[in-house]
Amino acid sequence: DTAVSQTPKYLVTQMGNDKSIKCEQNLGHDTMYWYKQDSKKFLKIMFSYNNKELIINETVPNRFSPKSPDKAHLNLHINSLELGDSAVYFCASSQGRLAGYTFGSGTRLTVV
Amino acid sequence: AQKVTQAQTEISVVEKEDVTLDCVYETRDTTYYLFWYKQPPSGELVFLIRRNSFDEQNEISGRYSWNFQKSTSSFNFTITASQVVDSAVYFCALSEADSNAGNMLTFGGGTRLMVKP
Numbered sequence: 001d002t003a004v005s006q007t008p009k010y011l012v013t014q015m016g017n018d019k020s021i022k023c024e025q026n027l028g029h030d031t032m033y034w035y036k037q038d039s040k041k042f043l044k045i046m047f048s049y050n051n052k053e054l055i056i057n058e059t060v061p062n063r064f065s066p067k068s069p070d071k072a073h074l075n076l077h078i079n080s081l082e083l084g085d086s087a088v089y090f091c092a093s094s095q096g097r098l099a100g101y102t103f104g105s106g107t108r109l110t111v112v
Numbered sequence: 113a114q115k116v117t118q119a120q121t122e123i124s125v126v127e128k129e130d131v132t133l134d135c136v137y138e139t140r141d142t143t144y145y146l147f148w149y150k151q152p153p154s155g156e157l158v159f160l161i162r163r164n165s166f167d168e169q170n171e172i173s174g175r176y177s178w179n180f181q182k183s184t185s186s187f188n189f190t191i192t193a194s195q196v197v198d199s200a201v202y203f204c205a206l207s208e209a210d211s212n213a214g215n216m217l218t219f220g221g222g223t224r225l226m227v228k229p
Contacts, residue, residue: 045218
């Protein structure tokens with residue numbers, strides 16, 4: 001049983017397209033996140049949701065829109081994809097800090 | 113603002129050597145949490161340890177040990193008798209308890225460890 005699952009694992013698409021990445025966690029955690037890892041391996045927070053409520057929205061282009069239909073799901077929709085959006089996107093969840101964070105296996109997005 | 117610095121971008125050792133990965137952090141909060149994650153070549157992020165700011169006891173888990181020193185704002189990670197399977201990128205991360213930004217993790221830039229046979 002995968003604790004935090006992301007789909008798809010790989011996504012190759014053309015510039016200008018719209019795409020979505022899905023994330024689901026079965027840990028019962030209240031908080032979910034999206035992180036972006038660039039080509040130099042830098043990891044940076046994009047969004048955080050707590051019980052379906054947006055609590056962190058870092059400086060991310062508004063082409064990126066997170067959606068949380070329930071506390072077990074946090075999807076990421078990206079409009080008008082650009083070359084610079086190519087990265088690995090990680091979903092994560094946590095239940096308070098003491099439990100640590102559980103990350104999904106990542107989605108490698110390549111925009112051509 | 114919180115910041116995590118991992119000055120070593122790449123370290124190369126020969127199997128069975130001990131290696132220490134450095135992590136220095138900055139925070140204004142008195143309550144915070146520190147983490148280490150491992151990212152093997154397969155790409156997933158594997159949780160290794162978390163430590164809260166009030167617990168300065170060092171921790172050992174098998175070949176892994178962590179040295180937390182508040183006086184120098186450091187949380188270093190040592191692998192004893194390294195093995196090829198330890199080859200990965202290791203990330204140190206910080207989360208501030210008092211922050212309005214929820215449970216956000218701020219990561220260091222990572223240290224790529226290469227263990228050669």
